[in-house]
Amino acid sequence: MKTLFNNYLNTFNGLSREVWWLALITLINRAGTMVIPFLSLYLKEDLDFSISDVGWVMSAFGLGSVIGSWIGGQLTDKIGFYKVMVFSLLATGILFVALQFLTTFVSFCMGILLVMLVADMFRPAMFVALSAYSKLENKTRSVTLIRLAINLGFSAGPAIGGFIITTLSYSGLFWVDGITCILAALVLINVLNPKTTKLIDEIKAKNPKSAYHDKAFLIFLVSMMFFGVVFLQYFSTMPIYYKDVHQLTEIEIGVLLGMNGFLIFVFEMPVIKWLENTTFTKTGLMLFGGLLTGLSFLILNFTPWTGVLIFGMLLMTFGEMIAFPFSNAFAMDRAKKGNQGEYMALYTIAFSIAHIFGHNAGLQMTDKLGFKNTWYIITILAALCVFLLFILGKYLNRKKKLKEEEEKEILWI
Known part of the structure; x- marks a missing residue:
């Protein structure tokens, strides 16, 4: 059993310190997005939206994700992944807190579209950062580590979210989501600042x-x-x-x-x-x-x-x-x-x-x-x-x- 455990740990060898920090930031961020699994319940039970209305809100959610990913990619090429990631996390935190105060159908559709637009700017920037901080032979395993962080975050998020709803109501979810996004941004600023980190695979296409x-x-x-x-x-x-x-x-x-x-x-x-x-x-x-x-x-x-x-x-x-x-x-x-x-x-x-x-x-x-x-x-x-x-x-x-x-x-x- 000890040999199996050591062999499992060895599969993580060679990954850079920065990749591990990216995984931690992703874990904090994904565990924090606990509003998402309960969004349809919140809209139906707390805001009395119809099933049809909930469907349109989820469409706005997806549309915001598409637009945000595209904008995030464009900005990453122009100003770099670090600035895009910091802005996305900080702004998403503020917007998540504000989202709870939108109670009409139209305002919530606009609000969730804006939240996802800003939140998903993070994703292309994070992938570019992951590539920059990974050696060529480690890139697939680096992606796998990020996936493990995402899965752990999504596993923990709903459980924590259910506890928060029971003790603090749905509004507590928005506050916790917002705070965790801001915490992830502060960790990012402290550990992945370009002034203190070195890129392993910096790519500049002529x-x-x-x-x-x-x-x-x-x-x-x-x-x-x-x-x-x-x-x-x-x-x-x-x-x-x-x-x-x-x-x-x-x-x-x-x-x-x-x-x-x-x-x-x-x-x-x-x-x-x-x-x-x-x-x-x-x-x-x-x-x-x-x-x-x-x-x-x-x-x-x-x-x-x-x-x-x-x-x-x-x-x-x-x-x-x-x-x-x-x-x-x-x-x-x-x-x-x-x-x-x-x-x-x-x-x-x-x-x-x-x-x-x-x-x-x-x-x-x-x-x-x-x-x-x-x-x-x-x-x-x-x-x-x-x-x-x-x-x-x-x-x-x-x-x-x-x-x-x-x-x-x-x-x-």
């Missing part, structure tokens, strides 16, 4: 390439949008399926969903460490992750046995823990060719768009077509993701061979 003209990256983005729509079903339609079709209790649903976070915490870093030392390409690994995630839906239609839910969750979890880190690493690698902020903004926007359409589409399909047909459609979307990643791999191989042939011709000359 002739930066626009992400919009990078064909490979655009294929990648479309595949990630499909993957996002598929993956997000586990947080909207799947819990309803567990309850309505398999009659699971809330506690059983919680345990099943909690298994996802636990498995990621235990296995993701060792799995990524091992895969990094293999000959598999990033596109091949993303393809495999998408395949596992798609299969997690398909197998649900083969048997009414409730135990299949565990196998489905296992497939999805390992698909997620392979696809996400290597897609992050792929995006950061492509970003070296041009405007890093723009590249990472488009990467985060791909998942923001999935948020806008994924939840609603899944719920509408289950209502109109039933769960069985919905799972077939979701599997087809996963297949499209896998197909695009296959095309991407072929395209990159062809480009690589052409480049090698050109270099040979130059050597002969």
